[in-house]
Amino acid sequence: MTEPLVLANGVTRRFRHGDGVTNAVLPASFTVRDGDRIALIGASGSGKSTLVHLMAGLDQPSEGALCWPALGPRTSLRPEQVGVVFQTPSLIPTLSVLENVELPLLLAGREAYDAALAALGVVGLATLADKLPDDLSGGQAQRVAIARALAVCPRLILADEPTGQLDQATAALVVDGLLAFVSSSNAALVVATHDRTIANRMNTTWIMEHGNLHVAPAEAVA
Numbered sequence: 001m002t003e004p005l006v007l008a009n010g011v012t013r014r015f016r017h018g019d020g021v022t023n024a025v026l027p028a029s030f031t032v033r034d035g036d037r038i039a040l041i042g043a044s045g046s047g048k049s050t051l052v053h054l055m056a057g058l059d060q061p062s063e064g065a066l067c068w069p070a071l072g073p074r075t076s077l078r079p080e081q082v083g084v085v086f087q088t089p090s091l092i093p094t095l096s097v098l099e100n101v102e103l104p105l106l107l108a109g110r111e112a113y114d115a116a117l118a119a120l121g122v123v124g125l126a127t128l129a130d131k132l133p134d135d136l137s138g139g140q141a142q143r144v145a146i147a148r149a150l151a152v153c154p155r156l157i158l159a160d161e162p163t164g165q166l167d168q169a170t171a172a173l174v175v176d177g178l179l180a181f182v183s184s185s186n187a188a189l190v191v192a193t194h195d196r197t198i199a200n201r202m203n204t205t206w207i208m209e210h211g212n213l214h215v216a217p218a219e220a221v222a
């Protein structure tokens with residue numbers, strides 16, 4: 001078996017504010033491997049985004065060990081290894097849609113134009129390539145962010161409520177695109193979502209409850 005993409009052992013994340021403390025993630029241990037399709041579900045405030053940011057290496061645990069055996073040290077994580085789709089809009093407003101998607105390809109020293117257009121095609125937005133982010137709806141902007149994450153063919157895709165701003169039909173199309181991508185590349189996909197319909201399309205469901213991560217197979221929580 002190949003090395004895990006993410007390996008977490010007793011990972012916690014606490015936020016201090018004033019004289020109080022929020023335990024956003026209580027000791028969590030898990031593994032993410034190539035080809036995994038994981039839905040991370042839980043109520044608002046349960047710690048999903050905090051866990052996604054830890055897995056992406058964008059934040060560090062308060063305690064516990066988190067590593068990326070197949071990818072290298074945290075400081076070496078690059079968009080072509082870990083693609084992140086954030087919960088809130090994250091496009092660069094002065095760059096066109098196409099340029100936003102080209103950016104990680106250019107940083108990786110790769111051919112950008114064709115790959116970026118193909119990635120926009122996956123989310124059904126190739127015709128908007130020349131628009132600026134301000135011209136897009138919230139849902140379109142989120143689909144461009146997904147295209148930007150996929151364009152560099154990362155081994156791990158972390159998507160934080162990627163369909164939260166989309167209607168059901170568009171959400172289904174976006175999930176089709178994400179699943180088609182991971183099937184063809186054997187990448188791992190972790191999707192934080194409120195939507196059971198989306199969760200049911202993954203292989204595994206993880207549940208966050210007040211910072212507690214319950215790792216269970218999908219059929220156990222249906």
Ligand SMILES: Nc1ncnc2c1ncn2[C@@H]1O[C@H](COP(=O)(O)OP(=O)(O)O)[C@@H](O)[C@H]1O
Pocket residue numbers: 015016017022023024042043044045046047048049050051208
């Ligand atoms: N940067 C932060 N500073 C302080 N508290 C935070 C921060 N990020 C998240 N929290 C708190 O941690 C808890 C979990 O938040 P979050 O991970 O965003 O949950 P979810 O994504 O499931 O809605 C919440 O109580 C939230 O207010």
Ligand SMILES: [Mg+2]
Pocket residue numbers: 048049050087160161
């Ligand atoms: Mg969140």
